[in-house]
Amino acid sequence: MAGNPLTDPKWAPQLADTVEHYVGMVRDTATTRVVYLVRGVVFGTIIGLTAVATAILGIIFGTKLLQRILNIGGWIDLDSAVWVSYLLMGAILITAGALLMRKRSVPNEVMA
DSSP states (O other), X not given: OTTOGGGOTTHHHHHHHHHHHHHHHHHHHHHHHHHHHHHHHHHHHHHHXXXXXXXXXXXXXXXXXXXXXXXXXXXXXXXXXXXXXXXXXXXXXXXXXXXXXXXXXXXXXXXX
């Protein structure tokens, strides 16, 4: 019987190659997507935490820098320079927040 695949000597390697091809294709597709997803989560978390830490340290550095700048001239003593720097840093942050609030997008529908 010429149509019997069991008597064909190339049948087993062809079947194995076909199965390996499709299993490999599915595995590569699924693995690639999972790897991209996990990388996005991990790197996104690292970048987010680093950004928060950098922002906090930047605010602390800016406040200390304002204290030093206010104390350079000698017009303001160190104790007064501290609360004035807090006041100025607060004004800077409030202004930045107000500008960012104006830039936000507002949906077209009005909530009642």
